[in-house]
Amino acid sequence: MAFSEHVERTADEAVGSIPADGGVHAVTFRIDSVDQDPRLPYVAVGYTTGADATNAAQAASDGWEARWSYAYFPETGLEGVRVVGRDPEGVAAHRREAESRGLWYEDDEDPAGRDELLVSWFYEVCVGAARRLHGSGRLVQVLGRPVPVILYDMFDPDAMFELTSAANPAGLVAEFMTGAPGETVGQGRTSFLG
Template identity: 35%
Template sequence: MTDHHEDFSAHLLDAATGVLARFPAELRPEIYALSFRIWRTDDDDRRPYVAIGCNTESRYERESLRTDPGEARWNYAYWRLDGFETLGNVPGDPVGSRLYTTEVRRLGLWFEDDGSEDEAPENGGQGNGAPDDDRESRRELLREHFASACVRVARRLHTEGRIERIFGRPLPVVVFDMYCPGWEVEATRAANPPEAVRDFLAWYDTPAPG
């Protein structure tokens, strides 16, 4: 039997590798960190995506002139966030969209706007309307599901040597969701080997001046 979970994860891993490989060659020597920015189209938890980007030494130098250098280097608020390729349940990733929706339907996490569960009887659905609290529970589970998938993919980019093959050196992957301030510490720690995020974690563990 085909494992849909692995299908989506495998697609996300290979697609993310392709995105990194398409970063301009002239930009690569300047990159000191990669970024996985998790977001949702129209604030819809059924349509999550991850924008795969980076930050560069040049941007850091510019931003450090107007703020604390540690903030400029490691706080994503000072990074370039837009203009990167996106993967997940988005029109630009039709394969990922199909695999993602297949997976979350199989897991019983999908819901329709009219409140129906949208599960076929053979998959355990009863065709009854899902109450509001059930939809909210599913939204939370959908957020956790996609976030976990992104963290696993970032980790595999390291363990399978894909980042080092593309850039010639290891680079930290900072995983964040602007709806979840502070979560980037837990996510980034889980997504990287310890040595890759030593500087990132040291900055977070340093008390703010004053």
């Protein structure tokens, strides 16, 4: 099984475990890696609710932060309900595919840009998994309505706007995108999204 298929299947299963009547306003994908090593990526699939945003409003500086900033997400939005990529099947599939793409490198080798390419590829996999959740109707099936999937990497905060925009229908993330720092989103990098 291709790594992207493994991530899509596991994300689908994770969404299936989210409580349908919990007032979910967003599914979350926290993109990370073990010890910040791009050869060992994973994504924690979770969710946040309207009640979580209400509770966060007391600490947040504004309503947007309370609702959309991962700094205010509850445990279910940060740690998720399921982690994919750290499991044995995910690790093996990722390494196999990274090697076949010529992206793998050993500890004693100079990554020579392959580290950045691994990050970009994993972003693409995560965006693809979120798109599949929308396209397959899985989010509506489980939650009763479409909800956005917020993709974020706490080590590259500005990436969340480009990732989330690419992963969702535009109308579904219009409110989220109002928090995007317009002059910095996507500038200074080659887009990692197809």
